[in-house]
Amino acid sequence: MLHTELLHALALLKVDGIGDIVAKKLITHCGSAQAVFEAKKKALLAIDGVGEVLFKKLQDHSVFQLVEKELQFVEQQNISCLYYQEASYPERLKHCIDGPLVLFQSGNIDFQNRKLINIVGTRQVTPYGTEFTKKLIADLAPLNPIIVSGFAYGIDIVAHQAAMENNLQTIGVLAHGLNQIYPKMHQKYMAKMEQNGGFMTEFWSTSNPDRENFIKRNRIVAGMCEATVVIESAEKGGSLITANLANDYNRDVFAVPGRVSDKFSQGCNNLIKTQRAHLLNSAADLIYILNWDLQEKKVTPIQKQLFVSLTDDEQKIYDYLQNKQPELMDIIALDCDLPIFKISSLLLNMELKGVIRPLPGKLFEAI
Structure with missing residues (x-):
């Protein structure tokens, strides 16, 4: 420009x-x-x-x-300025009427031909939320998505760390200028994030991390991504604002269910109950609903793989599908005596190994 x-x-x-x-x-x-x-x-x-x-x-x-x-x-400071009419500006954000006129960017971000999702949730993350976030990102890693979040405490920083551990690009969308970082204790992650990803903001160096800025920045998080994933949230919280904005922008929203008695599952459960979010049990659910193509990320087809390593549960599923295919995910879980929350992850792993493939209607068959 x-x-x-x-x-x-x-x-x-x-x-x-x-x-x-x-x-x-x-x-x-x-x-x-x-x-x-x-x-x-x-x-x-x-x-x-x-x-x-x-x-x-x-x-x-x-x-x-x-x-x-x-x-x-x-x-x-070697900061890039992205104008809303330029090719370097996030494509989906161009179609948001209230998207920033100019974005400030630091780091090494590449938007070309990439899948973008944001992962948000409570700042008071539980062990369940932490483990789910890590596994979700690890399972999505073969598709090489960009993981976007707000660089805050809780789910945000867990998502950024998990992305870095899986060598994925990750972007922190900030509620202040690039002359500072909030919270200060997260400054230790900045250098590594900027090596493969970085930071974006609409705020100038004269801006402070005021409360209203966090709400305003949520529209960038929601607007620039294909989907919003809410891992954990109380009945009210900033992540629910992001989810509502994503719905307003006609983006897919996913929420991880939890026990009705858990405080930090109330927001997610309400999103699902009111049909403002897809229920998310595993990466397979997100891949299926977003219709992400796994073909280019699969390993060599099974007939060319002489030494495919399957776990006992994966072998049970594979043997079952060889004798009775194609079959629904729920029926596979029932006949193989495996819990439904586990079957999604197993099927995704088998798909990545090239031993099964998904069909329309949540059907699966052995290759």
């Missing part, structure tokens, strides 16, 4: 009364951010929502001094 256009785009955001939605409307009408500031009064007043007050504010060019100072910081 040309420095001049970026300068004017950022200046628009510093004009009192102009946010992302109004800024995009002005740019669309005038042709560019620079053209907005150069437009005649009659042309601007012809735009719906623009009156005398806003026109006068656009004539105050003192905002450019603030922008120049911010751009100096950006250049010194």
Whole structure:
């Protein structure tokens, strides 16, 4: 993006009364951010929502001094600025009417041909939530998705760590500028995240991690991803805001069920009960509903594999499907005397090993 256009785009955001939605409307009408500031009064007043007050504010060019100072910081820190009309801007976020006009980015993020999901949940994560998050990401690793979260305590940092452990890109969407990190104790993870992933924010270096910023940043987390996964949540919480935003953006939402007596399962259970989220038992559920193609990630087909290693349970399933196929997941679990929560993971592992394949309607057959 040309420095001049970026300068004017950022200046628009510093004009009192102009946010992302109004800024995009002005740019669309005038042709560019620079053209907005150069437009005649009659042309601007012809735009719906623009009156005398806003026109006068656009004539105050003192905002450019603030922008120049911010751009100096950006250049010194080697931060990238992603304009909403550029190819480097997250594709799905372009289609969100309230998506940020400009995003600031640090690290080494590659959005090309990648699956993006966000994983969110309570800051007071339980051992159950921790283990589920780690296993989910490990099982999804062969598909090489980008894991997005908010870099907060609890589920967020567990998801980022699990992604790094599985050599996956991971992105932390921040509620403040890139001149600081919150919470401070997570600073130790920054260098490794920026090697394969990094950080994004719409907030300037003058912004603090204020409460309203966390709510605002949730729309970026939801909007840039194909799906939102809520691992654990109380009846009220920030992760439920992200889930609601994802639904508003027509994204898939998944929630991990829990016992009705567990405080940090209430939010997830309510999402499922009110049909605002798919029930998520394992990675296989997400892969099936999102229709992610495993073919390119499978190992060599079974007829070419002479030494495929199967666990006892996997061997039981494989022998069963060889004699009676194709079959539904629920029937496989029943006939093989295996719990349904375990069968999904087993089938996914077998699929990755190339010994079975999924069919429409949640059917599976041996290869």
